[in-house]
Amino acid sequence: LLREHGYEVAGGVLYFAASRERVPVNFDDALIEQTHAAITGLRALAQAALPPEPLTESPKCPRCSLVGICQPDEIAFLRHQSGELRPPYVADPHALPLHVQTPRAYLRKEGDCMVVEVEREKIMEARLADVSQVVVYGGGGMTTPLLHELLNRGIPVTWLSYGGWLMGHTVGAGHHNVEVRTDQYRASFDPEKCLALARGLVAAKIRNCRTLLRRNWRGSEPEVPPDLLLSLKEDSRHAERATSLATLLGVEGSAAARYFANFGRLLKADELGAFAFAERNRRPPRDPVNALLSFAYSMLTREWLVVLSAVGLDAYRGFYHQQRFARPALALDLMEPFRPLIADSVVITAINNGELGAADFVRAAGGCALTDRGRRAFIAAFERRMATEVIHPLFGYAASYRRLLEVQARLLIRWLAGEIPEYPNFTTR
Ligand code: SF4
Structure with a gap:
């Protein structure tokens, strides 16, 4: 550039700030040619539909800010089923969801903080940097400056009815990488791809239900009846071999019937019999356990909505x-695979640890719902579960459930782009 403007430039100096070294560089023809080639290569890379191949076992990756998106070790492992996996160096984000469930709560921005007021009285404040998402129940609201700030920072807001029903989701202008959604839409019109993904999801869910029964059994027999475990194992195999989505639905239905017929035997009986569980019912749930299951599933759906919009997928276009x-x-x-591991598991823990009691539920119009206190206790139990670290069965590193959802969503993107042969489902032993 300087030469083009008439200057004579024979060389330059590279300065390394850390070691305070100066290295002279000669601008000869070979270097100029090499620089032009590098610029052309970078431009081609920026315009390509697919990102470049991740490096293999590079010492640069662990400290790279893109390692959580790029997943170099995971991709290499899934392609070759070998290689050493280094733990994810992107730490779990310390920011947490803020749940606002007080009726008539109003949120506003104050400097770098978010203030929650009820009838103009400040009841709490949180640093915006410590908030990963805002969840507003019932009639809560917020000021426009706060909403703008949340959108600028990429913090999504989820709006739920007072009973926890998902009403909507406010996010920024959307993810810029349209290729991700193009791959998703293309695959969603391919019956073979839909079936392949759905088979894996349902089989993984059934395996995780089976594990949950084994881990939490409190029935009159000392252990889960072997024929029940065997039947669920068979269901999972049938799911893997299903020849159509309709067959798969049937397999999933019969496995769910087996699982929920025994779900009550995972729960500690309370004196008032509040947590007796006979069958799964919903819309509205008619007893406390069903109320908890429905609420837990809606919380898990919200978590996935947030993750999917963060990675650039369209949460409304599915495969199964x-x-x-x-x-x-x-x-x-x-x-699906996370229903037993996160939602059902929180319900079991909250009941068996005595975090909820009969007084935490109200019954009206044939339905059953949590009281304010009960919901607060359950949300706390759910957030604890999301922060629980588990060992990834394939990759062998520890990560919280919240982080695992993102790992799985990014692996789905790789599978949709054809970069890995199969979508690896998450199952525990
Ligand atoms: S993690 Fe970073 S350094 Fe490693 S391959 Fe990906 S982009 Fe390159």
Whole structure:
């Protein structure tokens, strides 16, 4: 550039700040040619539809800010089923969801903080840097400056009815990488790809249900009846071999019937019999355990909605769940293996640890719902579960469930782009 403007430039100096070294560089023809080639290569890379191949076992990766998106070790492992996996160097984000469930709560921005007021009285404040998402129940609201700040920072806001029903989701202008969604839409019209993904999700869910029964059994027999475990194992195998989505739905239904017929035997009986569980029912749930299960599933759906919009996928275009207006089909698809591991597990823990009692529920119009206190206790139990670290069964490193959802969503993107042969489902032993 300087030469083009008439200057004579024979060389330059590279200065290394850390070691305070100066290295003279000669601008000869070979270096100029090499620089032009590098610039052309970078421009081609920036315009390509696919990102460049991740490096293999590079010492640069662990400290790279893109390692959580690029997943170099995971991709290499899934392609070759070998290689050493280094623990994810992107630490779990310290920011947490803020749940606002007080009726008539109003949120506003104050400097770098978010203030929650009820009838103009400040009841709490949180640093915006410590908030990963805002969840507003019932009639809460917020000021426009706060909403703008949240959108600028990429913090999503989820709006729920007072009973926890998902009403909507406010996010910024959307993810810029449209290739991710193009791959998703293309695959969603391919019946073979839909079936391949759905088979894996349902089989993984059944295996995780089986594990949950084994881990939490409190029935009259000392252990889970072997024929029940065997039947669920068979269900999982049938799911893997299903020849159509309709067959798969049937397999999933019979496995769910077996699982929920025994779910009550995982729960500690309380004196008032509040947590007796006979069957799964919903819309509305008619007893406390069903109220908790429904609430836990809606919280898990919300978590997946947040993750999917953060990675650039369309939560409303799924592969297994049929498209229906306002139904987050992809969130429902991907949460299948996590229903037992996160939602059902929180319900079991909250009941068996005595965090909830009969007084934490109200019954009206044939339905059953949590009281304010009960919901607060359950949300705390759910957040604890999301922060629990587990060992990834394939990759062998520890990560919280919240981080694992993102790992799985990014692996789905790689599978949709054809970069890995199969989508690896998450199952525990
Ligand atoms: S993690 Fe960073 S350094 Fe490693 S391959 Fe990906 S982009 Fe390159």
